Amino acid sequence: MRFSMLPQVFAQMFKKPWTNKFPAKYIPRSTTKFLDDVGSGKAKLIPPIETPEGFRGKIQYDTEKCTGCKLCIKVCPTEAIEYKEKEKKIKIYLARCCFCAQCTDVCPVNCLSMSNEFLLADADKYSKDLIVE
Amino acid sequence: MIPEATTKTTYQLPIGPIHPALKEPVAFEFEIDGERIVDVNVSLGQVHRSVEWAGMRRNPIQILYLAERICGICSYCHPMAFALAVERVAGIEVPERADYLRVIQAELERICSHILWAGVAAHEIGFDSVLFLTWQMREKALDLTEYLTGNRVTKAITMIGGVRRDITKDMVPKVTETLNYFKDNFEKLRHIFLDDKTFKMRSQGVGILTKEDALRLCACGPTTRASGVKKDVRLDQPYFAFGDLDFDYVTPDVLTGEVNGDVYDRIIVRLLEVKQSIGLIEQCLDKMPAGDIVSEPKIPKLLATLKKAKGEGIGRMEAPRGEVFHYVKLDENEYPYSWKVRAPTYNNIMPWIPMLRGEQIADIPIVAASTDPCMSCTNRVAVVDNGKKYVLDKEELHRLSVEKTRRLMA
Numbered sequence: 273m274r275f276s277m278l279p280q281v282f283a284q285m286f287k288k289p290w291t292n293k294f295p296a297k298y299i300p301r302s303t304t305k306f307l308d309d310v311g312s313g314k315a316k317l318i319p320p321i322e323t324p325e326g327f328r329g330k331i332q333y334d335t336e337k338c339t340g341c342k343l344c345i346k347v348c349p350t351e352a353i354e355y356k357e358k359e360k361k362i363k364i365y366l367a368r369c370c371f372c373a374q375c376t377d378v379c380p381v382n383c384l385s386m387s388n389e390f391l392l393a394d395a396d397k398y399s400k401d402l403i404v405e
Numbered sequence: 406m407i408p409e410a411t412t413k414t415t416y417q418l419p420i421g422p423i424h425p426a427l428k429e430p431v432a433f434e435f436e437i438d439g440e441r442i443v444d445v446n447v448s449l450g451q452v453h454r455s456v457e458w459a460g461m462r463r464n465p466i467q468i469l470y471l472a473e474r475i476c477g478i479c480s481y482c483h484p485m486a487f488a489l490a491v492e493r494v495a496g497i498e499v500p501e502r503a504d505y506l507r508v509i510q511a512e513l514e515r516i517c518s519h520i521l522w523a524g525v526a527a528h529e530i531g532f533d534s535v536l537f538l539t540w541q542m543r544e545k546a547l548d549l550t551e552y553l554t555g556n557r558v559t560k561a562i563t564m565i566g567g568v569r570r571d572i573t574k575d576m577v578p579k580v581t582e583t584l585n586y587f588k589d590n591f592e593k594l595r596h597i598f599l600d601d602k603t604f605k606m607r608s609q610g611v612g613i614l615t616k617e618d619a620l621r622l623c624a625c626g627p628t629t630r631a632s633g634v635k636k637d638v639r640l641d642q643p644y645f646a647f648g649d650l651d652f653d654y655v656t657p658d659v660l661t662g663e664v665n666g667d668v669y670d671r672i673i674v675r676l677l678e679v680k681q682s683i684g685l686i687e688q689c690l691d692k693m694p695a696g697d698i699v700s701e702p703k704i705p706k707l708l709a710t711l712k713k714a715k716g717e718g719i720g721r722m723e724a725p726r727g728e729v730f731h732y733v734k735l736d737e738n739e740y741p742y743s744w745k746v747r748a749p750t751y752n753n754i755m756p757w758i759p760m761l762r763g764e765q766i767a768d769i770p771i772v773a774a775s776t777d778p779c780m781s782c783t784n785r786v787a788v789v790d791n792g793k794k795y796v797l798d799k800e801e802l803h804r805l806s807v808e809k810t811r812r813l814m815a
């Protein structure tokens with residue numbers, strides 16, 4: 273066949289696009305306002321595609337369990353973890369984190385874990401959302 | 406410095422040396438006669454990203470994730486080649502199951518990379534509907550990668566002495582489902598790439614690399630196999646579990662019965678390798694023995710072992726683009742004494758010279774893309790014509806390429 277792509281293109285015209293239009297069908301003029309509207313129930317959010325099991329998202333930190341052994345600091349490739357001398361606890365800067373989950377693997381008391389939260393964009397790298405302690 | 410044009414009719418066209426999206430900064434000086442490329446001069450050695458320097462200030466576990474970021478597409482083979490080198494130094498034995506799991510991940514990366522490349526190649530000649538079709542298929546490969554490793558691109562699956570995640574029995578159906586999707590769609594992809602008139606027009610007889618040139622210039626990976634050179638690290642020096650698996654060199658004569666060494670042959674080789682990779686993953690799933698996935702699960706203990714290791718080692722792997730090579734020297738220290746990386750594109754840059762000689766400016770994108778480098782190198786091109794300077798950027802080159810396709814169609 274001379275143009276073997278043509279049947280494909282025609283078939284595609286009648287198929288639903290694969291793109292999941294998260295968070296809305298059209299980009300809202302103001303995302304913050306849109307999120308406020310979603311909160312008050314005025315607008316509806318198109319949910320994102322679900323993350324699979326074992327997804328490496330935002331780190332969860334259980335302060336109670338932590339013994340301050342510093343092993344996570346030793347293996348962190350991006351040096352995103354700071355040690356708080358006084359309290360003998362850690363502070364994780366997510367803006368530096370590369371989400372490799374090496375710290376959660378090495379933790380002897382399992383006080384670190386990966387959640388499936390991935391919406392972490394922020395204008396300020398030291399914002400409250402991006403620091404886990 | 407650019408030498409003066411030898412005759413009035415030829416002019417110089419420099420490309421590079423620095424571009425942010427290029428993994429390996431490289432400078433080209435084309436000598437152009439009208440539309441034809443008379444000569445190409447490549448100057449390498451402008452690569453310095455301090456990755457190796459940064460690695461010498463990190464312990465081997467931290468380097469795994471640094472090595473992963475050398476290349477976005479080869480984000481598996483770089484840390485794995487590093488791990489192979491370190492394992493050789495420290496004498497770490499890898500469990501058999503881990504060897505099979507490593508093969509599965511390596512072949513999944515190859516499928517992903519080759520399908521991505523096929524889309525980029527189609528885009529370079531202005532065939533964007535194929536780009537979207539191939540990338541739709543690549544999405545399935547990425548979904549599987551995310552399912553198996555926890556992330557789409559930076560997989561973080563490598564561990565010295567094994568892998569970090571197992572493929573359990575209940576994960577197998579999802580893997581076979583995706584592999585069946587690829588098998589079903591492979592024929593479609595083959596038909597589009599190899600039978601379509603547009604592809605044949607732009608790729609047959611273009612960018613020829615002869616077998617002699619491929620051997621002389623030490624090309625590697627699919628680029629050299631497309632010229633008929635049977636060279637594949639997986640078969641020449643088997644690593645992981647490749648020694649136990651049944652497969653053979655992919656050269657274009659398997660399909661067409663002849664070797665031309667042109668862009669068309671490189672498309673054939675990559676497509677056949679996708680099929681081969683699917684087969685390899687299936688073989689691995691069948692043969693995979695039960696057992697440990699990592700030789701030393703306790704990372705502090707592993708770090709202590711590596712701290713005591715002394716010596717030098719190399720790690721060689723067949724990355725999607727060719728042979729990747731890591732050299733590591735450990736010196737009874739927390740950090741390695743030395744670390745050297747050689748990526749496959751380094752070998753595949755020199756073959757550009759015989760490939761591009763005699764071609765047209767509009768063929769630069771597809772010929773360059775056919776070796777699967779980081780394609781943004783065609784950006785920031787300055788043309789100096791009779792002292793008047795103007796810039797030929799990627800969009801302009803792409804436009805010229807699309808126009809050539811249209812012209813040939815008419």
